[in-house]
Amino acid sequence: MKFGFDIDDTLINLREHAFHIYNDRLQQNVGLDVFHALPSMEIHSAFGLTKEEGGKLWSSLRDDIYYSKCGVFPHAREVLHALVDQGHEVYYITARAKEHTDRTREWLIANDFPVTDGHFYCGMSDSEKVHIIDELKLDYYFDDKPTVLETLSHLPVNVYVKDRSYNQHLQIPRITAWDELLDIIKTEAG
Numbered sequence: 001m002k003f004g005f006d007i008d009d010t011l012i013n014l015r016e017h018a019f020h021i022y023n024d025r026l027q028q029n030v031g032l033d034v035f036h037a038l039p040s041m042e043i044h045s046a047f048g049l050t051k052e053e054g055g056k057l058w059s060s061l062r063d064d065i066y067y068s069k070c071g072v073f074p075h076a077r078e079v080l081h082a083l084v085d086q087g088h089e090v091y092y093i094t095a096r097a098k099e100h101t102d103r104t105r106e107w108l109i110a111n112d113f114p115v116t117d118g119h120f121y122c123g124m125s126d127s128e129k130v131h132i133i134d135e136l137k138l139d140y141y142f143d144d145k146p147t148v149l150e151t152l153s154h155l156p157v158n159v160y161v162k163d164r165s166y167n168q169h170l171q172i173p174r175i176t177a178w179d180e181l182l183d184i185i186k187t188e189a190g
């Protein structure tokens, strides 16, 4: 089967990583309890920044956020390798900007994710992901972002939301920890 994954905040803990970097650069000490309660994807409000200030800060720190030591969610790597070992295809579909395509792919490989040639898509807008997911005829797709997930309901693909504070309102199947995935496909293959 074909499995598609968003990367940021689906497989890796990017916003929390950025939250630490913001604390460091802004010389603040905002607690992770604030992070875990954020109702929106953007983290700037936790630091008293406006949307514009937050956008500027994110842009200025983007390379550091993307390519320093961002944590991987527990079991994500192991489960993706297990899928490949079982003969499944693993695809990555990230809306990071096009100029980050090569470095993001290299980061995944350097961080021991299984990356097959031709299975890495980067640089589309959130609203364009649906077309790639459709054309690839994925069996499963996983993402954290409501505005992406909301575009997929008409496709035959099994869509799961990666559980985060800002997507609690979505009424679609939910994956909380990556070690649940192998059981999900076992059950469905039943």
Ligand SMILES: [Mg+2]
Pocket: 006, 007, 008, 009, 010, 143, 144, 145
């Ligand atoms: Mg994401």
